[in-house]
Amino acid sequence: MGMTLTEKILARHAALESVEPGQIINAKVDLVLANELSAAVAIGVMRGIKGAGKVFDPSKIALVADHFVPAKDAQSAGLARLMKEFAAEQKVEHFFDVGRGGIEHVVLPEEGLVAPGELIVGGDSHTCTYGAFGAFATGMGSTDIAAAFVLGEVWLKVPASIKLVYSGKPGPFVYAKDIMLRTVGELGIDGATYRAIEYHGSTVDELSITGRITMANMAIEAGAKNGIFHADAKTIAYVKERTDRPFVVERADADARYERVISIDISELEPQVACPHTPDNVHPISDVTRDDLKVDQVFIGSCTNGYIDDLRVVAKILDGKRIAPNLRVIVNPGSQKVWMQAADEGILTTLAAAGCAVNTPGCGACFGGHMGTLGDGERAISTTNRNYVGRMGSPKAEIYLASPATCAASALTGRITDPRVVEAVPV
Amino acid sequence: MEATLRGHAHKYGKNVDTDVIIPGKYCNIIDRAELGKHALEGLDPEYTGRMKPGDIIVADTNFGCGSSREVAPIAIKASGTSAVIAKSFARIFYRNALNIGLPIFESAEAVDGIESGDEIELEPAGGIVRNLTKGTSYRAAEFPPFMQSLIDAGGLVPYVERRLAESQ
Numbered sequence: 404m405g406m407t408l409t410e411k412i413l414a415r416h417a418a419l420e421s422v423e424p425g426q427i428i429n430a431k432v433d434l435v436l437a438n439e440l441s442a443a444v445a446i447g448v449m450r451g452i453k454g455a456g457k458v459f460d461p462s463k464i465a466l467v468a469d470h471f472v473p474a475k476d477a478q479s480a481g482l483a484r485l486m487k488e489f490a491a492e493q494k495v496e497h498f499f500d501v502g503r504g505g506i507e508h509v510v511l512p513e514e515g516l517v518a519p520g521e522l523i524v525g526g527d528s529h530t531c532t533y534g535a536f537g538a539f540a541t542g543m544g545s546t547d548i549a550a551a552f553v554l555g556e557v558w559l560k561v562p563a564s565i566k567l568v569y570s571g572k573p574g575p576f577v578y579a580k581d582i583m584l585r586t587v588g589e590l591g592i593d594g595a596t597y598r599a600i601e602y603h604g605s606t607v608d609e610l611s612i613t614g615r616i617t618m619a620n621m622a623i624e625a626g627a628k629n630g631i632f633h634a635d636a637k638t639i640a641y642v643k644e645r646t647d648r649p650f651v652v653e654r655a656d657a658d659a660r661y662e663r664v665i666s667i668d669i670s671e672l673e674p675q676v677a678c679p680h681t682p683d684n685v686h687p688i689s690d691v692t693r694d695d696l697k698v699d700q701v702f703i704g705s706c707t708n709g710y711i712d713d714l715r716v717v718a719k720i721l722d723g724k725r726i727a728p729n730l731r732v733i734v735n736p737g738s739q740k741v742w743m744q745a746a747d748e749g750i751l752t753t754l755a756a757a758g759c760a761v762n763t764p765g766c767g768a769c770f771g772g773h774m775g776t777l778g779d780g781e782r783a784i785s786t787t788n789r790n791y792v793g794r795m796g797s798p799k800a801e802i803y804l805a806s807p808a809t810c811a812a813s814a815l816t817g818r819i820t821d822p823r824v825v826e827a828v829p830v
Numbered sequence: 831m832e833a834t835l836r837g838h839a840h841k842y843g844k845n846v847d848t849d850v851i852i853p854g855k856y857c858n859i860i861d862r863a864e865l866g867k868h869a870l871e872g873l874d875p876e877y878t879g880r881m882k883p884g885d886i887i888v889a890d891t892n893f894g895c896g897s898s899r900e901v902a903p904i905a906i907k908a909s910g911t912s913a914v915i916a917k918s919f920a921r922i923f924y925r926n927a928l929n930i931g932l933p934i935f936e937s938a939e940a941v942d943g944i945e946s947g948d949e950i951e952l953e954p955a956g957g958i959v960r961n962l963t964k965g966t967s968y969r970a971a972e973f974p975p976f977m978q979s980l981i982d983a984g985g986l987v988p989y990v991e992r993r994l995a996e997s998q
């Protein structure tokens with residue numbers, strides 16, 4: 404019997420001929436990731452493990468300060484410091500402090516730390532992002548991460564796979580974000596729990612690397628353990644530009660078993676919006692704009708849509724215009740490299756001239772940490788991935804999730820706006 | 831094995847996510863007691879004031895969905911809550927709960943048969959859920975053998991210690 408892409412990677416890392424869904428395996432990891440929040444807890448756990456003096460391999464650990472950076476308060480500064488000292492003590496090769504990194508999931512691929520066929524675990528649920536590169540990547544809690552730090556192995560239950568087959572060409576102002584929001588809407592927030600999502604079809608073959616990142620990133624929003632694409636020439640070129648490390652490109656077998664196969668035709672797809680308070684409450688933009696929803700804040704950034712391609716889309720829409728009065732637009736480029744590229748291209752100036760507040764890279768407002776926290780009764784539209792109650796601050800705030808283009812169009816009007824009518828938006 | 835747990839039920843709906851279990855702004859807290867004061871704050875700000883030590887959270891499907899923050903089960907445990915019964919759990923929360931030693935019980939029938947305020951008795955070893963108020967009893971889903979062996983060993987940490995000792 405054939406294996407899915409996820410099963411292939413898991414079998415190789417467990418040194419087994421084959422694996423099947425439900426089987427529990429011990430797998431070797433190629434990289435273990437943590438941020439200052441998950442690392443702080445994991446370091447504490449590791450110090451309590453008898454006989455665990457050292458990490459298994461300092462070259463296979465990545466530590467990124469991104470959630471509360473630059474430090475929001477003394478407590479946050481303490482967590483970042485704990486991680487920094489641990490990195491020095493353990494000689495961790497890939498440690499990214501403020502000003503040298505950015506959001507973990509933006510930084511790791513940029514730095515060549517993710518390659519096809521690899522197995523990556525991270526102390527962050529959006530670790531599934533690296534499935535964009537044909538890697539098996541999944542999020543875990545800090546105790547699991549501490550165990551991985553020490554053993555270089557994790558125990559995993561092999562997930563059954565759901566095959567999603569996309570067809571059709573996206574229309575104007577329809578992006579990977581819209582496709583993925585629709586997908587989460589269709590699967591539901593627990594539709595893929597304990598499952599792997601395998602993305603297929605002509606639509607995703609045509610997608611850019613960042614488009615695939617956006618889609619793999621939100622696999623967790625359907626509850627999935629991981630979301631994975633097949634690596635192709637584009638992926639291999641991207642990775643080889645950044646690392647000399649050898650990697651193995653795996654492919655699903657022709658007779659692989661899928662629990663479900665779902666076909667999604669996107670040729671008629673409109674821009675999509677996830678309405679409060681769950682990421683699967685997804686509606687086409689024309690239904691949402693009918694309610695004429697005024698917004699208090701637009702947020703552009705995160706590991707879902709904090710990439711240079713995203714900022715280019717936003718800058719193009721805002722170029723030479725002003726954002727609506729009585730509106731805050733906050734932009735967090737995903738990484739230091741994205742920030743510098745955007746500076747080189749004049750994007751940061753375009754955004755600032757339009758009235759946006761451009762922040763230093765990091766998670767920022769995405770999870771209500773700081774730098775754009777919502778107040779009671781406020782409404783925001785955001786390029787991020789979650790809109791649970793209280794996610795961006797006040798539990799009495801409303802969060803709408805959409806693409807960078809939809810958020811930029813909304814920035815011009817101060818209302819949730821269809822980017823397809825953006826030309827008609829008065830300056 | 832763990833002793834019998836007893837407390838009153840506090841019942842909630844489906845998809846109780848980690849952002850309401852412990853909001854992001856508290857994720858820079860390491861002190862467990864402090865975390866415990868904010869358990870469930872985004873969903874039910876009165877929970878920690880109302881609950882008594884030993885009480886039990888009862889919820890519908892997909893409990894603990896969202897982020898991987900281990901402080902979510904830690905906050906629940908630190909609040910004095912003795913266990914969570916749900917129709918199903920989100921994947922990362924499930925692992926985290928086992929790893930930090932928060933007892934969890936998966937049973938749709940038990941959830942349907944419990945109302946807020948009911949007095950519940952739990953036997954973690956056998957996965958037994960007894961509704962003392964209604965005089966009913968349920969059996970929660972068994973853990974796969976590997977996970978049961980982790981639980982029996984006292985969690986992931988002793989397991990890692992054993993593996994390290996073996997490799998010496």
Ligand code: SF4
Nearest residue numbers: 506705706766769770
């Ligand atoms: S940007 Fe948001 S979703 Fe991504 S890692 Fe940071 S907090 Fe999590």
